[in-house]
Amino acid sequence: AQTVTQSQPEMSVQEAETVTLSCTYDTSESDYYLFWYKQPPSRQMILVIRQEAYKQQNATENRFSVNFQKAAKSFSLKISDSQLGDAAMYFCAYTTGLYKYIFGTGTRLKVLA
């Protein structure tokens, strides 16, 4: 069965600094998709970044980038120049693309002014 593990329940970062959130997953599939979602107190899950497993190049979206290590089944999120608005729960998610998204337990990110 596919699983997604986030081993950091909570992380803190100083404003303008860089932080990395960890995610590992387990799957026997070769084709799949990985996501990082942000969930602020409003509860709305917002897509931060997406990575296709068949792509070797790491995805980047402005201040957000990933380190995708397929062999190690690792998918970490790096947030550069952290801003107060980045404070939220961050969830790593996996899907084979058929339908079911499997989520990790989340990492709460605190940004310190």
Added chain:
Amino acid sequence: GAGVSQSPRYKVAKRGQDVALRCDPISGHVSLFWYQQALGQGPEFLTYFQNEAQLDKSGLPSDRFFAERPEGSVSTLKIQRTQQEDSAVYLCASSGAGGGTEAFFGQGTRLTVV
């Protein structure tokens, strides 16, 4: 609509009461998902629709949970005879064609069973 809309945003139910939670997905989205999110946890899959067909309901925790999407757009998640352990946020998401496209989430319904 512009986004996924869920109603109500908050629901307090007495134990044993039936509840119905509504999800209005993004227009044209084929796929619709329901997730249950307990406090401090990640979303757990409940069920999936492709148009009006419920293709997977393996995540529904008991036969008290029932979901439908009769016309392939709006979906309703119904919980009969609510129990305290049903207290959670229920998230709905929709997406377009397959291939790992982004799932767009609603703001969820927070259900509290007292």
